[in-house]
Amino acid sequence: MDATIPQRLARLRARIAIAMTKYSRAPGSVDIVAVSKSQPVEAIAAALAAGLHRFGENYVQEALTKIADPRLTGRGIEWHFIGPVQSNKTRLIASRFDWVHGIARLNIAQRLSEQRPEQLEPLNICLQLNVSGETTKAGAALDELPDLARAVARLPRLRLRGLMTLPAPTQDIHEQRAAFHKLYQAFHELNKQGFQLDTLSTGMSDDLEAAIAEGATLVRVGTAIFGARGSAPAHDALHSTLK
Numbered sequence: 001m002d003a004t005i006p007q008r009l010a011r012l013r014a015r016i017a018i019a020m021t022k023y024s025r026a027p028g029s030v031d032i033v034a035v036s037k038s039q040p041v042e043a044i045a046a047a048l049a050a051g052l053h054r055f056g057e058n059y060v061q062e063a064l065t066k067i068a069d070p071r072l073t074g075r076g077i078e079w080h081f082i083g084p085v086q087s088n089k090t091r092l093i094a095s096r097f098d099w100v101h102g103i104a105r106l107n108i109a110q111r112l113s114e115q116r117p118e119q120l121e122p123l124n125i126c127l128q129l130n131v132s133g134e135t136t137k138a139g140a141a142l143d144e145l146p147d148l149a150r151a152v153a154r155l156p157r158l159r160l161r162g163l164m165t166l167p168a169p170t171q172d173i174h175e176q177r178a179a180f181h182k183l184y185q186a187f188h189e190l191n192k193q194g195f196q197l198d199t200l201s202t203g204m205s206d207d208l209e210a211a212i213a214e215g216a217t218l219v220r221v222g223t224a225i226f227g228a229r230g231s232a233p234a235h236d237a238l239h240s241t242l243k
């Protein structure tokens with residue numbers, strides 16, 4: 001079924017509200033990062049008009065073109081880099097984004113701190129934890145996390161905000177919750193050690209209920225807002241009819 005971006009967003013907000021009630025989450029404690037990778041500027045503008053202001057991008061070059069687009073500049077957008085960070089891209093990321101999710105290596109964090117321009121606020125950082133063991137290599141292991149967090153928290157131009165994870169995909173809500181619960185436990189363990197983390201970046205279109213059950217504060221949602229990626233030409237998005 002075809003739907004517009006405002007219609008999909010209304011459905012998404014209803015899903016989030018139901019999950020928040022079901023899992024006794026405080027009102028206002030879950031925000032949406034709209035994942036706009038591979039979506040045209042028109043689709044981002046439509047989501048902005050529908051009330052979203054945080055956007056997540058995975059690919060640096062694609063994102064820079066959008067960030068610089070006159071239809072989007074000066075409109076209060078917070079840009080989140082959610083893809084893997086390559087060391088040769090850190091300068092562009094440090095100067096154009098507000099948040100980076102998915103830091104798992106200290107040398108990448110050091111580069112981002114060194115390259116964060118003086119006139120900008122510190123760059124917000126989430127460390128990526130690998131909660132799926134062998135099945136995916138992305139993210140720090142649980143036993144590496146405290147040392148990484150300590151080192152990143154000391155970097156002057158970064159602000160350590162929390163943790164993110166990308167678990168191995170599964171349709172089973174119990175498996176989804178088990179993976180997100182590991183992140184939640186790691187988050188509380190770090191805060192017990194004196195960190196002041198306030199962000200759990202977990203949950204996508206297919207598993208956001210499980211993420212909300214396990215404490216997510218930012219859900220990163222693409223297809224549930226914009227429709228399937230790469231299936232429709234840009235002019236369709238102009239009329240907000242992407243599916």
Ligand SMILES: *Cc1c(COP(=O)(O)O)cnc(C)c1O
Nearest residue numbers: 035082204205220221222223224
């Ligand atoms: C693409 C992507 C998302 C959004 O996925 P959807 O299934 O479209 O909601 C979230 N997080 C990351 C890191 C992604 O790469």
